[in-house]
Amino acid sequence: MAFRAAEYERFTGPRRKAPVWWPLFTATLRRGWSSKWVRRITFASMMMALSFTAMIYFAYQVIPNWRDLVQQFGGAFQPGNEEVVIDSHAYLGLLRMFVYPVLLPLSLVFGYDLVAADLRSNAFESYFSRSITPLTYLVGRTMAFVAFLMLVTFVPVMWIWTFDVAIGPDGHFAEVAAVPLGMGAALLTTAIMLALLMQAITSVTRSGIWTNLTFVAVFLFSAPLGGTLVGLTDNYDWMAVNPLHCIYVFSAVCMGTAERLPPGTASPSLVLGIMTGVILASTLVLWRTLARRGVVG
Template structure:
């Protein structure tokens, strides 16, 4: 009988339910990143853009009693939102336009300020989540307990989901609640009851594929700076590629029309941008989020974007799981 048994022994501690085990990983990681003062400051600053959709909903509800405000909402819908049909509906039947106005304002909140905040936040936090564990061999501490690789990955992903919910989902739901409170009566709930569900759906579209991709980059290297570079390069190069290709196509289409039909206005040039959209994660996410909010009814063009996001999620999860299992097999 050996005095010191250094071999593997069965776990005799208290076991948690399987579906709660990822929370243990997430809780420890969240407590570590929450100590960073700049992160808390960034989360507070990320809430500032919520003022704009809230003011937009307030102005729309107030415009029913103020013709001047109604004209201002008309100009915003026709100009910055680029929805002339909605602008006309605001003038003719504001009650029917309410759902689309609210959805458009909340989508704008998701599409621009919060998507940019998401890219920056994930780029600063996600690269360290797995690469740091690989560099310091901290993953051995995690897997010394009854934890599967899939549960480990879900726990690490939950850290990002928590932070993104803080800057996107919660502010959007707050905007909806403020819109209901600022409405003339509670009958507005019957017209917009599905908006919170659409917010949750758009949040899932924003969180799941982006988190999976960031975690995959983090698992491919033990140096977090390489994962950070890969993350920002993916978004920057995709955005630039889309802009260059669509601009080039528009110029070629304009030259062709000038040669065959005479000069036409630039904004009247029509071309298919969907073929280039899949190159840019930014525009792909925007396409699917628009469809989730019911503002893009062209389901046929949304299907390729959804398939790309699903493929990114599945492939990224497989890559991370393979990397973790490879380290445990050494």
């Protein structure tokens, strides 16, 4: 390669003021958006949010007091016949509509080959012979991955929240005021965890196919595994082996409603420990791979 030649010299001219990781970030965004499946998942998520708000608007037109009816009679379907309250805690239900269905497919079509392709092509030597370091490489790739995950999860939830606040009754804003920061912190942490985990797996397998198979196995088999372990041990903390369960509990913690979690959920402290451990372990695996491949010469 040219940068291995004896006459190769680092560029010493004027540089742009943009951060070093910015070109990698924008290149990764363009690469992701060029995938038709990424665009389809994104548009599907947005259309689901628009349809949901249209349904709420239609309910207001037909049954103006539908909120009161839901809160009054919805308790019949709750454990202990507790009254349903449409507040910040109720927004956890949106995770099943706008977060769980898109996290796995978007991760599979976007992140499966981010690091593996560079490992196979020895692109790291070209990257790291310039001002890009292993850390800036990781930041650029991860931030682009996180941006796509937030686009298809947090943006639809915020659209629904804005619509809910705009047409809701007086005093409703105070009941759901914790949603933007709470859900934002929860989904941002989740996106970072998944982005790092996906890249760590692909840095080990160095294969898009094996990365996707591993990721699918983690998501599909963790739920029945957790249920089986709970049945054997009668300890609900085993539910924490399910990533989606961890996201649910962590979101409740971020919105300050962890005390209202239903029976049969894992301990919030255990969930926090697991998510922190996944982030740290994935970062260490990636850092070891990138630092080892970043030696040029």
